[in-house]
Amino acid sequence: MADAPTSDLAPAERHAIVRDSLGVGIATGLYGVSFGAVSVAAGLSVLQTCALSLVMFTGASQFAFVGVAAAGGAPLSGALTALMLGTRNTLYGLKLAPLLGFQGWRRGAIAQLVIDESTAMSVTRTSRAAARVGFVTTGLTVFALWNLFTLIGAVAGNLIGDPKTYGLDAAVGGAFLALLWPRLSDPRNRVIAVCAAAVALGVVPITAAGVPVLVAGGVALLAGVLTRTAADETELPRR
């Protein structure tokens, strides 16, 4: 059945894909609650927090944006870090476009749903119909729940008082590590991760908050341009 893009999906296969996609979508959407709480703890308003989830809608960039804000960094540093992390979705889109085959206004609409989870649930499908079901089901489920739980987390976070009492500042580090973890199975990525962390900490005493992370991003750029290893398989989120 591979390479039969126009064939209809068997009901059993469709059900299996929808069930898996809903599972991933619900699990991911729920952790919007941690983003909402962390964001108001960083000093953003409930409205600003919800705007990030609606418009930016890509978890790592959102956590990065509020993480820089929490550290007292300039909003511009937060925005640049968020954008650099967002380039990952461009890569996903390049892989997904020929598979999903959306055109015109539909392409503009589904672009917002291009995130780690929707990519992981569609990029391995063997037909266009299956890929579309996985992508749209996961993307819409995450979008709806992520925004709902962002609001819940932000409102709750506003009610609880000093966020440090609840360890919310430590939650951010845990969140970034959990996002990074699946990529550390690659030895080259482990080296890059250690170097980036060391460089970032090294420049903390001499730069404004938010800048160390951007410097580390520059290290990745340099490493990518200068190393001459054979091109590896582009990393996609693993489940």
Next chain:
Amino acid sequence: MTWLAIVSAGVGCYFLKLAGVSLPSRVLEHPVVERVADLIPVALLAALVAVQVFADGTQLTVDARAAGLAAAVVALLLRAPFLVVVFVAAATAALLRLVFPGW
């Protein structure tokens, strides 16, 4: 200023997604593009972990956040889901601060 940053970064992130689904896929075939695109999230996330946990303004410190990170590592090694990892990191730091106020 914060709103300006939110809107510009948010809209920018949308256009990064739109560019991906609109550009011809041969853009990806350049090995440098592929490598850099692969390395950037790793470097940024690692730097964010380090700075979030060990920096306090422009000073390096070790406090309850480091214990939270260690607990997160244990949770990840036990293959805990995302929300559990985040909760474990927060709870560890919160408990330590309960015992050692001001840490």
